[in-house]
Amino acid sequence: MTTAPTPLPLTWATKLIERLHLLYGTRFSQAWEGIDKAQLAQAWAEELAGFTGDELAVGLAACKSRPWPPTLPEFIVLCRPWLDPETAFRIAVAGMQDRRSGKPGNWPHPALFWAAVEVGGYDMVLHSYQTLKSRWETAFSVHMGQGAWEDIPAPTPVLSGPSSQPASREQIDASVQEMAATAANSKPRDPKAWARKILANPKGRTQAIVEMAKRALEQHQEVVA
Incomplete structure (x- = not known):
């Protein structure tokens, strides 16, 4: 404090x-x-x-x-030029805009921050000084006259969201290709592919290897069935 x-x-x-x-x-x-x-x-x-x-x-x-x-x-x-109500208002607006983007803002005195909080950060950023003049000057005067002020809290971290920029055709195509590759890689692998490969081309294989491949496929089919 x-x-x-x-x-x-x-x-x-x-x-x-x-x-x-x-x-x-x-x-x-x-x-x-x-x-x-x-x-x-x-x-x-x-x-x-x-x-x-x-x-x-x-x-x-x-x-x-x-x-x-x-x-x-x-x-x-x-x-302290910021003691002028209108100057203080403009400083507070800039500070509130900074806090909306996760920055602490420049606050010459805690009273500016707490007055802005009382008026409302949304209204401070949205409306002009002339619109908020009465509310701002009252809040600013009250908070400046308190004699003791709570410390200004750290701004809330801003979570990054999806970009509002529309994606280009190239970006869309690249995304589709990436998703297709991911889907292909995520398909379950055939555990008996080696056996199928041997039986599809048994030339040069020993009889024992061919028989082993046959038994492997027969066992696999029984499990699947």
């Missing part, structure tokens, strides 16, 4: 705020005017609990194309 993450280290939060201040200057400081720096760092550390250095780097990179500093909730989405 995946549990709620621990807060971001304060040193990370402090450096992050410094980077944002360097990017936006007074626009950033004015947005947080009147708030103690230590309290600001603590708040960001708590809200960014569980975020990795790579995710924070993604958020900072996204800020470079924004003229105004993001709010804390906006920065969270910049770090």
Whole structure:
């Protein structure tokens, strides 16, 4: 089970705020005017609990194309684009399609998987975001807010079935020939074939061999009868 993450280290939060201040200057400081720096760092550390250095780097990179500093909730989405409901939906659809073919899929967070399960894998793959928007956003919000999540189970192995590609004439002919050969090989062998062969062409055989072949056939006929 995946549990709620621990807060971001304060040193990370402090450096992050410094980077944002360097990017936006007074626009950033004015947005947080009147708030103690230590309290600001603590708040960001708590809200960014569980975020990795790579995710924070993604958020900072996204800020470079924004003229105004993001709010804390906006920065969270910049770090984790999949928190946007529509983006999360598309990731979940791709994940469900992968699982239908036996692949685990890419799930940035267990909540995406369990929300998709609640909506229904079939509906997720079949319908558009606009059709499932209300159901998806509700399920996604509920599962994201749980704080603890069951691990994503391994996908069910896919059994290979018959191909939907129609067989060519050559393939059919080859199959018929193979079946004919198999049938011929499966016919019961004549245990007295050697005796029949001798009697059919006794020339050069000794009288004893010919008589033995006769007795073998006579005994075989008695058993069959």
